[in-house]
Amino acid sequence: xxxxxxxxxxxxxxxxxxxxxxxxxxxxxxNYSEILKTETNQVIILTYYDLNEKAGLLSVRCDEFSSNKxxxxxxxxxxxxxxxxxxxEQSEGFLFGPVDIQGIDxxxxxxxxxxxxxxxxxxxxxxxxxxxxxxxxxxxxxxxxLEYLLFGIDGNKSVQEFTDRQIEYLKACAxxxxxxxxxxxxxxxxxxxxxxxxxxxxxxxSNQVYLSQKSALQELLDxxxxxxxxxxxxxxxxxxxxxxxxxxxxxxSANSKQDFADNIRSIQNIYFGSTDxxxxxxxxxxxxxxxxxxxxxxxINQIQEAITAIINIPGTFTExxxxxxxxxxxxxxxxxxxxxxLESELKPLFDKL
Amino acid sequence: xxxxxxxxxxxxxxxxxxCTKNEEEPLNVLAGGKTTVFVENSxxxxxxxxxxxxxxxxxxxxxxxxxxxxxxxxPATNNSGLGPLFNQSACGSCHPKNGRSVFSENPGDLAGLxxxxxxxxxxxxxxxxxxxxxxxxxxxKANLGKPAEANVDYQFKYVxxxxxxxxxxxxxxxxxxxxxxxxxxxxxxxxxxxxxPPVFGLGLLEFISESEILxxxxxxxxxxxxxxxxxxxxxxVQKSSIQLGRFxxxxxxxxxxQQAAAxxxxxxxxxxxxxxxxxxxxxxxxxxxxxxxxxxxxxLEQTAFYTRSLAVPAPRNQSDPTIQNGKRLxxxxxxxxxxxxxxxxxxxxxxxxxxxSIQPYTDLLLHDMGDALSDGRPDFxxxxxxxxxxPLWGIGLTLLVNGHTHFLHDxxxxxxxxxxxxxxxxxxSSRDQFIKLNKSERSxxxxxxxxx
Numbered sequence: 001x002x003x004x005x006x007x008x009x010x011x012x013x014x015x016x017x018x019x020x021x022x023x024x025x026x027x028x029x030x031n032y033s034e035i036l037k038t039e040t041n042q043v044i045i046l047t048y049y050d051l052n053e054k055a056g057l058l059s060v061r062c063d064e065f066s067s068n069k070x071x072x073x074x075x076x077x078x079x080x081x082x083x084x085x086x087x088x089e090q091s092e093g094f095l096f097g098p099v100d101i102q103g104i105d106x107x108x109x110x111x112x113x114x115x116x117x118x119x120x121x122x123x124x125x126x127x128x129x130x131x132x133x134x135x136x137x138x139x140x141x142x143x144x145x146l147e148y149l150l151f152g153i154d155g156n157k158s159v160q161e162f163t164d165r166q167i168e169y170l171k172a173c174a175x176x177x178x179x180x181x182x183x184x185x186x187x188x189x190x191x192x193x194x195x196x197x198x199x200x201x202x203x204x205x206s207n208q209v210y211l212s213q214k215s216a217l218q219e220l221l222d223x224x225x226x227x228x229x230x231x232x233x234x235x236x237x238x239x240x241x242x243x244x245x246x247x248x249x250x251x252x253s254a255n256s257k258q259d260f261a262d263n264i265r266s267i268q269n270i271y272f273g274s275t276d277x278x279x280x281x282x283x284x285x286x287x288x289x290x291x292x293x294x295x296x297x298x299x300i301n302q303i304q305e306a307i308t309a310i311i312n313i314p315g316t317f318t319e320x321x322x323x324x325x326x327x328x329x330x331x332x333x334x335x336x337x338x339x340x341x342l343e344s345e346l347k348p349l350f351d352k353l
Numbered sequence: 354x355x356x357x358x359x360x361x362x363x364x365x366x367x368x369x370x371x372c373t374k375n376e377e378e379p380l381n382v383l384a385g386g387k388t389t390v391f392v393e394n395s396x397x398x399x400x401x402x403x404x405x406x407x408x409x410x411x412x413x414x415x416x417x418x419x420x421x422x423x424x425x426x427x428p429a430t431n432n433s434g435l436g437p438l439f440n441q442s443a444c445g446s447c448h449p450k451n452g453r454s455v456f457s458e459n460p461g462d463l464a465g466l467x468x469x470x471x472x473x474x475x476x477x478x479x480x481x482x483x484x485x486x487x488x489x490x491x492x493x494k495a496n497l498g499k500p501a502e503a504n505v506d507y508q509f510k511y512v513x514x515x516x517x518x519x520x521x522x523x524x525x526x527x528x529x530x531x532x533x534x535x536x537x538x539x540x541x542x543x544x545x546x547x548x549x550p551p552v553f554g555l556g557l558l559e560f561i562s563e564s565e566i567l568x569x570x571x572x573x574x575x576x577x578x579x580x581x582x583x584x585x586x587x588x589x590v591q592k593s594s595i596q597l598g599r600f601x602x603x604x605x606x607x608x609x610x611q612q613a614a615a616x617x618x619x620x621x622x623x624x625x626x627x628x629x630x631x632x633x634x635x636x637x638x639x640x641x642x643x644x645x646x647x648x649x650x651x652x653l654e655q656t657a658f659y660t661r662s663l664a665v666p667a668p669r670n671q672s673d674p675t676i677q678n679g680k681r682l683x684x685x686x687x688x689x690x691x692x693x694x695x696x697x698x699x700x701x702x703x704x705x706x707x708x709x710s711i712q713p714y715t716d717l718l719l720h721d722m723g724d725a726l727s728d729g730r731p732d733f734x735x736x737x738x739x740x741x742x743x744p745l746w747g748i749g750l751t752l753l754v755n756g757h758t759h760f761l762h763d764x765x766x767x768x769x770x771x772x773x774x775x776x777x778x779x780x781x782s783s784r785d786q787f788i789k790l791n792k793s794e795r796s797x798x799x800x801x802x803x804x805x
Contacts, residue, residue: 117496
């Protein structure tokens with residue numbers, strides 16, 4: 001879901017900066033192919049690889065659950081859900097390409113869960129297979145349905161509460177998720193027209209999607225601005241302003257703070273051109289460092305400020321939106337500040353590339 | 354930071370960055386007037402008009418959330434009311450990134466392709482007559498435990514042709530069939546496939562004055578140029594009167610609120626103040642809940658406002674000599690007789706839409722497009738052969754935004770050239786002239802259209 005305020009003022013930046021730049025000196029055309037290669041290979045494809053691996057591990061453990069129905073195994077599945085969730089949230093800074101145009105996102109991350117229909121399926125005698133779930137709406141599969149099944153609506157579901165049908169559904173749901181993550185990873189690396197190649201070859205005469213490298217770089221930039229906007233003005237804002245915990249996306253697992261922090265890490269990863277927290281020369285950061293080193297430092301610092309503020313919210317996000325509103329407000333402010341810097345200071349630099 | 358303060362800072366930054374003297378730069382074409390943005394990536398159809406006020410931006414943001422909201426089966430805590438029958442569960446499912454839906458390679462998943470149904474005759478307001486047991490639209494999905502109305506299958510039919518310079522071309526058309534219907538489909542049912550179109554720039558089209566549109570009508574082709582142009586006149590639910598139709602493939606909807614309301618009701622099975630009755634009423638899929646309308650007028654207005662206030666992407670590379678030549682040829686072979694480039698919006702209660710000089714490349718009128726494109730299903734005053742000219746603005750960004758180049762009302766065209774070659778009826782002369790052009794001239798026209 002892409003809904004938030006900074007996206008809207010993004011348009012102001014685009015509008016005004018385009019008009020503003022035509023009488024300014026334009027930098028000579030540079031070659032950004034190394035940056036595009038690094039971002040594609042070292043961040044995007046690596047993140048999707050990790051997601052696919054983690055979804056596989058979760059699926060294996062879910063398959064075993066019916067023969068190993070213990071609290072320890074349930075705890076393990078829950079941890080593996082969190083582990084798989086992490087690269088997914090860290091991919092939300094680049095929600096373009098196959099995840100969108102092949103309609104994969106709704107199968108992975110639809111919200112809310114369709115509880116009425118889920119109950120209807122469980123009460124039916126339909127065979128609960130991967131193929132069956134593949135044909136269902138997104139709100140009946142993916143991360144949030146798995147979360148609902150694994151944690152329960154209050155996050156305290158016990159092993160004894162799992163029915164045989166729920167276990168069958170859980171297994172099929174994890175297999176279906178794994179199928180989607182595999183599809184996503186594959187779409188970037190293989191087939192007649194891997195999206196990784198499309199992004200890396202932006203601006204080449206054969207590339208009909210990204211007619212310029214600048215267009216591809218702006219895609220990356222818009223991606224990180226969009227997720228900053230989404231976290232600050234959607235994911236945090238909606239439950240916080242309305243004081244409505246049912247609007248919190250990962251409430252069942254109490255994983256929201258982790259989600260938000262990983263979303264900001266997705267910005268960091270794209271900005272640094274790596275997923276390990278280390279700066280890569282061929283990255284957005286490397287590019288900006290040569291043009292405005294102070295701005296580069298400011299962005300790096302603000303990314304960290306936003307992550308820290310999110311992590312420092314006491315307790316769960318559910319508790320904090322009523323019990324620690326100042327901490328939530330601070331986290332929201334730091335994320336919004338990051339978005340503001342990306343939009344009002346970084347984007348104009350990109351427009352002049 | 355308070356939300357309002359945040360926006361004020363944003364505006365301030367925008368104005369400091371601005372340099373409006375360049376608006377006069379002739380090659381920076383403002384296709385959407387002051388609602389234009391200059392963006393060339395997959396978000397190109399997703400920006401709010403840059404001339405919205407702070408309050409309007411907030412309205413737009415709420416509308417964005419409404420547009421993206423995924424509905425689920427009632428009763429539910431959030432987004433309740435999907436179905437019992439539906440085609441998709443969110444506006445964004447048919448209009449990905451506010452753009453054009455793909456023609457799915459899998460008949461089991463139609464994406465944004467749906468089918469209007471009717472039987473011969475007209476209702477009291479001139480509307481198509483609903484099919485007993487199926488209503489006015491085929492719903493291919495249903496809440497769990499209820500049967501969908503039918504599935505859709507298709508087989509491709511291929512048509513081959515030759516350009517005047519000897520180059521061969523192939524056109525592809527899907528021949529649809531309805532299968533596994535929950536009850537037999539009545540004989541004589543008329544079926545019209547409709548592919549979901551992009552939703553940006555619609556506010557501007559909504560506020561072109563009626564007189565500006567009607568002055569291009571030429572129903573009897575009195576000027577003898579082979580192009581008629583006819584307005585559709587349709588039932589306005591809110592006004593309880595007949596009004597000019599503007600939206601949809603046959604201009605069957607008068608405004609964006611009704612367009613949104615009809616989509617909620619028919620596409621998602623979500624009842625609303627304009628259409629309070631479930632689309633499944635009278636069928637065995639109908640639910641017994643007393644929750645109608647399932648969304649309120651405010652949400653409906655928010656959704657309509659979102660489509661009303663989206664920015665129009667600017668054309669690109671207009672100084673390219675090939676594109677300039679393509680533009681000249683586009684006009685020369687008569688494309689612009691229907692795909693009108695120039696309009697001015699009238700006065701709108703939404704100031705950001707008022708008095709904007711725009712280049713939508715549509716006349717919002719119905720034209721006979723020939724038998725090959727006909728759906729054989731009348732829709733108010735539109736015959737089976739008649740379709741409303743679709744706008745061309747932003748069309749060249751379809752591959753970047755949506756990952757495909759499928760065009761026309763049923764998505765049959767695999768690229769822009771195929772879309773042109775399907776043009777017949779009033780557009781046959783232009784189509785034939787296109788066929789007679791040499792390869793570089795054809796390429797120039799295509800490049801021009803793709804630059805829009």
